[in-house]
Amino acid sequence: MSQDLIKRADELRSRFKVLESVKNSGYHDEDRDHVRTDRHIAPQKNGFPPASQHLVMFTDYIEENVHFAGRDAEKVMACLKEWESENKGLDFFSATGTDKKLIIRIIPRLKVVDGVLTIRLSEWNDVLSVLVAKKVGLQGRAYIDDGSPMPGE
């Protein structure tokens, strides 16, 4: 499973690499908002890595899981562990339910198995809150290819 997901993730990133060299694709360094021309719209101009470096999540809506494969899985785990260590001294009396759950229940249980990190969809939004706060940049595909077009197609 892992090799197939890694291949699909790399194909998506390669597609974004091409788009980043095309003006008005939405991913080029110089692309700006049509109306508010002071605004850059490419991720790399808004505090995120370029889309060609984003992590790729694979959502399985049947089994209700989100998967990351290969280096993406390792990066997500590193990101979660970093967040966990930053929040070690969290005051549980005033902490949000999401933060408490991440520290007590979710992060300790997650691990990369055979190159794949699997997160239950029922816990995904909590993990997502960390990834968004860490500004890793995320792109997604369906776990079982559903024929969704590649970006820019």
Add this chain to the structure above:
Amino acid sequence: MAHNKIDVPFSTVALTATVSKSTVGSKAANNICVKLTEIAVSFDGATSSNAPVVCEQMQSTFATNGPGTNSTTVTPSKRDTGRAETVQSTHAKNWTAEPTVLTLQRSIDIGQFNGAMHNIYTFDSPFIVIGGQGFVHRLTSPNNVNTSGFLTGEE
């Protein structure tokens, strides 16, 4: 779990003239429906003579382009941050390729110059997102304009 209220905001999503775009959407978990209770949308148009934007509230099966695919994932904001229950539904904004299959439920025109809509569903008639399926708010503007707004829902 019940009465877990959430907001799904989207800010300054660019609409390109005449191109339909799903600006925000939600997909319910398989066995939990989502009650949408509010939708708000506003525009930053500066030309008062521009024709209005067509705003469509659509049901979506998300057969393709589910939240996160060709769209930007959004973390739903829980109203009660003290609760540990994770929001089960997934959300996204700014689709670059339209999700399928879409079925129009409601439609309204909103002026893009100072135009805004805050649709509060009545208590006994929320927009029900069926378990495993979804909702998108699709906008079609005759001119380039940006939109901001939010969805409010409850699991």
